[in-house]
Amino acid sequence: MSELYVGLMSGTSMDATDAVLVQIDADGKPALHTSLSFPIPIELRNRLLQLSVSDQWRADEFAELDVLFSEHSAVAVNELLSKAQVPAGNVTAIASHGQTVRHKPGHRSPYTLQLGDPSRLAFNTQIDVIHDFRRKDVAAGGQGAPLVPAFHRHIFAQREKSVAIVNLGGIANITWLGPQQQLLGFDTGPANTLMDQWIQHCNANKSYDENGHLASQGKVIEELLNVLLQHPFFSRKAPKSTGREEFNLAYLEPLLKANYTPEDVQRTLLALTAETLSNEINGLPTKPEQVYFCGGGTNNELLITEITQRLGSTICGTTQELGVDPQWVEAMAFAWLGWCYEHKRPGNHPAVTGAAAPVVLGSKTLFA
Ligand SMILES: Nc1ncnc2c1ncn2[C@@H]1O[C@H](COP(=O)(O)OP(=O)(O)O)[C@@H](O)[C@H]1O
Ligand SMILES: [Mg+2]
The missing domain is CATH 3.30.420.40 (ATPase, nucleotide binding domain)
Known part of the structure; x- marks a missing residue:
């Protein structure tokens, strides 16, 4: 049976959230349905940039940006689905990368941190959200990247x-x-x-x-x-x-x-x-x-x-x-990682990330 997934990707550039709707068949073969590049508003971008390089973190700033990035992501998804003319109920899940603000797999307590509150994203879109794709690979001793x-x-x-x-x-x-x-x-x-x-x-x-x-x-x-x-x-x-x-x-x-x-x-x-x-x-x-x-x-x-x-x-x-538009490859990869999560398939590859084992990547937040 084929399913629809939304993939959301915003990388180091913090230029835009790339949003794709992908149809994935029973063998995991993806076909791009609709795509949208949703620019990150300049003020939000500047605050995220500041947070990502600052040594002194304010908990309030961190918490607020977590919410604001999630709201931005939800608007991107809702615009994508309206462009695609696909109702939220037809989408199996959103696979959301989130915005990286720290990535230190070599730290004494290795971590990688992506912002974008999944509860708010799920509630605002009425779609289940799979998120935090990098953390389990880091927990398994891997780099958490590239995925x-x-x-x-x-x-x-x-x-x-x-x-x-x-x-x-x-x-x-x-x-x-x-x-x-x-x-x-x-x-x-x-x-x-x-x-x-x-x-x-x-x-x-x-x-x-x-x-x-x-x-x-x-x-x-x-x-x-x-x-x-x-x-x-x-x-x-x-x-x-x-x-x-x-x-x-x-x-x-x-x-x-x-x-x-x-x-x-x-x-x-x-x-x-x-x-x-x-x-x-x-x-x-x-x-x-x-x-x-x-x-x-x-x-x-x-x-x-x-x-x-x-x-x-x-x-x-x-x-x-x-056969794949270079602009959408990474967002499609996360849509596919969402499919892997749903089908309990490992998404990492130890030869790449250095993790001790293949693991199913991500966590899921239900919309209701
Ligand atoms: N026409 C262009 N000329 C030069 N660089 C470009 C052009 N279009 C995009 N880029 C570069 O690509 C970056 C965005 O690439 P992207 O794949 O979205 O990266 P990320 O995953 O880090 O967000 C921009 O910040 C810019 O540096
Ligand atoms: Mg980008």
């Missing part, structure tokens, strides 16, 4: 061919699908987050560098690139995951010199993404014949060109070539 590789294998695996799926969100993560169903997956470092934070710092009216426009006016500052490449994350072995905790302006700014221009810094940050990602791809157990990009960075032509140039004979394209 998309299992989905990538489920829908993109190709026999007798080694391929890679690269998600260019705030953070970049890679999934390697080997010829004998092997799977590797890990974060490679920043994709867009440093570029976004830098252009926002230079120009309050910009949230990202459209098509790499600013970067294209600059040139790589080799000494800065070399210092950035010394970040310990890049030499850490997988399983590994990262976030704004490690890659933010507090890390970047002390490395800048007065004579660096904004466009040269932007170009260098773009080169950092291209360099670190291509190093990881070139170091995979077998070189992928093809790399398929997804996530917002797919729209940055300069970034894609810079990555492609570093990959030699590997053919580069987007997941569109595999």
